[in-house]
Amino acid sequence: MKIGFRSLNRKFFPKDELARSLRREISFAMNNRLKPIAINLDSPQEVSERIPFSSIVCNPHYLNLAANHKETFLNEFKKSLKLATAAGSRYVSLHAGFKDYRAWVPNGEGNGSLERDKRKENLLAAVMAAEAEGIELLIENNGSKGRNQLGVDLEDFSSLLVGFDEVGILLNVGHANLAGGAEAFLEKFGTKIKALTVSDNDGKSDQHLLIGEGTIDWGSLLGKLSGKESLLLDGWLPGKTAAESLLGGKRRIEQLLQ
16 A cells, blocks of 8 residues: 655645655655655646656645536646646546536636536546547545535435446545445445545545544555555644654554554
């Protein structure tokens, strides 16, 4: 089983040394055997050369799968495909969509009533664009119905993927813990899950804690994996640097897997 991490959102880590550039994160990953890396486009990223190990490009939250304006959505999505091609990434990921969540639509474009039934139309367009570049698309489950997020519970997330056998899943374990737990997603989707973002919480809010600091039963969850999935660390310890948290998370997972 591979253990990597999701690159840092510089908005939340403005002073952290590791978060200063993607190049620093790639070097850190190589030096500490933390691969693959999920490139987080919530922060501006540039890739000048192919990443020498596996990677996933994660689209920003504002790229709304439920947006009314398909062309605006698709134009933004194609930017991530271009970056994925430059990086040599096998996968790109999208969140499962937001309903009337206008603050996260870029530059105010595409505003208006965001409809649930637009997701499949946009998803089909994204699949076709990704396939044309030889890249596989993953969908990530959202984490809070209270913020008008779609694809939070297993039923809604499953309905989105009906008819899309070629689409894989990036399972956000912390988000799933807010919707009854990740194990139900594992049982439902099995090998369709290509990678898991790994953070802990109290089951009430998406706190992005280091594993073992919340309510998730990691021993049970890891025991249900096939071993072919990648684990992407995405949790932090208050008062610790990102590097300290990532290395601590890696150690905890390795201990649980022994």
